[in-house]
Amino acid sequence: MEEETHTDAKIRAENGTGSSPRGPGCSLRHFACEQNLLSRPDGSASFLQGDTSVLAGVYGPAEVKVSKEIFNKATLEVILRPKIGLPGVAEKSRERLIRNTCEAVVLGTLHPRTSITVVLQVVSDAGSLLACCLNAACMALVDAGVPMRALFCGVACALDSDGTLVLDPTSKQEKEARAVLTFALDSVERKLLMSSTKGLYSDTEQCLAAAQAASQHVFRFYRESLQRRYSKS
């Protein structure tokens, strides 16, 4: 089925009948995910989008330091480590974005006075890093069995100087783009959980709609990979 849609997209491109200036040629890169690959963390997942790869490990719900405990819900902590050098301000800000997304989804009230720690390690960065981190975090939380009200996914899109939208940009596309937008969407109603943008742009809603269309594929990927793992056949 995927092959058919692929060839359809090609035909459309050749005929030049792009009904929107965005162009029908948007595509997500090759995805891969492996779960439960580390033995120590409670849940772990490695998510690959093209050449971008992020490894996530989740510990939780576990003991929390008294200074950090919250009386009625779990303390969620996100740690992002870059591959080269020490973590800096950019990592701190990404940690906060990912933490806010996770807090919106994780049912922390089921585990009060505990801590849920999500540790992310950048294995290789070739564009849409924040989106890949979000996806890896979600898969790792699922692998750890942390209760959540919905799954979430990250989709990045780049707008280049003539307004063409590119989904899941590579680092070259990100560098040449005029704006890069990353959205975190939830799986129940494709609502927006988090958005992080940089650059000059005016058509947020169109990028969001494109991201919602892309998120369908990402959620289908999640579903199929979990079905493969948990089905009895």
Place this chain on the structure above:
Amino acid sequence: MKETPLSNCERRFLLRAIEEKKRLDGRQTYDYRNIRISFGTDYGCCIVELGKTRVLGQVSCELVSPKLNRATEGILFFNLELSQMAAPAFEPGRQSDLLVKLNRLMERCLRNSKCIDTESLCVVAGEKVWQIRVDLHLLNHDGNIIDAASIAAIVALCHFRRPDVSVQGDEVTLYTPEERDPVPLSIHHMPICVSFAFFQQGDPNPTYLLVDPNEREERVMDGLLVIAMNKHREICTIQSSGGIMLLKDQVLRCSKIAGVKVAEITELILKALENDQKVRKEGGKFGFAESIANQRITAFKMEKAPIDTSDVEEKAEEIIAEAEPPSEVVSTPVLWTPGTAQIGEGVENSWGDLEDSEKEDDEGGGDQAIILDGIKMDTGVEVSDIGSQDAPIILSDSEEEEMIILEPDKNPKKIRTQTTSAKQEKAPSKKPVKRRKKKRAAN
């Protein structure tokens, strides 16, 4: 998180098993666990799995000025990080002992053994040399970090390619990877660490040893001997820790075992490097995506998926239509005098007796208001000071009147309370201001 303590029965079980020459995972005394090396798409990136212990290694380079006492040599920098995902006990403040020990061992093994030719890293003597930085991240801790880390470091160094540089007289040209193929580092030999765990069972003579201890065995061991050797049987580093006393022939025996193991591991490394180079040259797919096994049930792949974005515009209209209207727009600021501005009308204060330190609603129009005032404060301080001298009497009235309705001509007094300790009050003002914001929203 605190490390779960090892129970006594587990400890006794392990020690008894070791006495009987049995290991929990079925290995023999001198057996290594399976080593798996996979490479990433960029040069110098590799993941080494020693059993379940996993280390990620990345090499990067930068042009810097050399050290003053070594003007013609490049700089090597090693950094081993114990990531928090490797073990729950690895928290940022807690791992210093182990971290320092491992980092020091890595440095001795790789830098002091001169396995990399630092002279070849010099570009312009005394001015520009290459700094090679090796970052190792421990991803999963199942024992024997040092072996896995040393293998990852040497593999990453062998795999790495630095940009080509040419010096012609005074001109130095640095070529990008697209212009000229990057150049590998010049590596003389490959030192690899081999760890031996020692167990003393009561009386010191029958000392049992195990090669490549896993995490449980490491917990119950009495001492550790690390020998770094290369395939030419040259010892690069030896370190014995833990307080066990070793006899000379024990150390010699260990070094012989290490020699055998290092030869095997070096062969494995060379084969992995060769395979990767072959795949890259033939244009096949390489990188971590390929190293994910297809057959595993926990792994899943999906090919490039085209997305149909042709109806994006209609969807965008829908989003705009369905979106909630934005919250009430705050009115534009009104500038009363330099140093005072008002945003919004303010509401009746229902807090009861207010003290001097309580702030007016004017400031709470929005966070922008505070910033605006702050900026204007710096310029308008002198003006406000003059104002304060004129209106001390009105001040005492204003405290009561503040409680009822805030009127615009009360503003000059407000400046005064601000100026007394302008900067200090900015901080406490934020709290009460925020509470009032909530009331306004409710209204």
